[in-house]
Amino acid sequence: MNPFEIFRLTSPFGMRMHPVDHVKRFHRGVDLVISPANGALKAFTAGEVLHAKMGVTGSGFGHICCSGSTSAPF
Numbered sequence: 001m002n003p004f005e006i007f008r009l010t011s012p013f014g015m016r017m018h019p020v021d022h023v024k025r026f027h028r029g030v031d032l033v034i035s036p037a038n039g040a041l042k043a044f045t046a047g048e049v050l051h052a053k054m055g056v057t058g059s060g061f062g063h064i065c066c067s068g069s070t071s072a073p074f
Contacts, residue, residue: 007032
């Protein structure tokens with residue numbers, strides 16, 4: 001099973017036009033959407049979501065514990 005099969009890339013890593021401020025900025029991540037919108041969400045790896053809520057732009061953000069004491073913001 002490939003968890004990436006259900007996602008569509010909407011904003012890659014690197015320089016981009018910021019969707020809210022409309023200025024060129026470095027994007028430190030990748031933005032993915034589930035395709036289709038009502039598709040089942042699959043995990044990339046085992047972990048625990050510690051925090052999640054809507055961002056100012058309507059995007060989600062939070063923190064996931066990836067393995068052991070390793071963690072990564074998303």
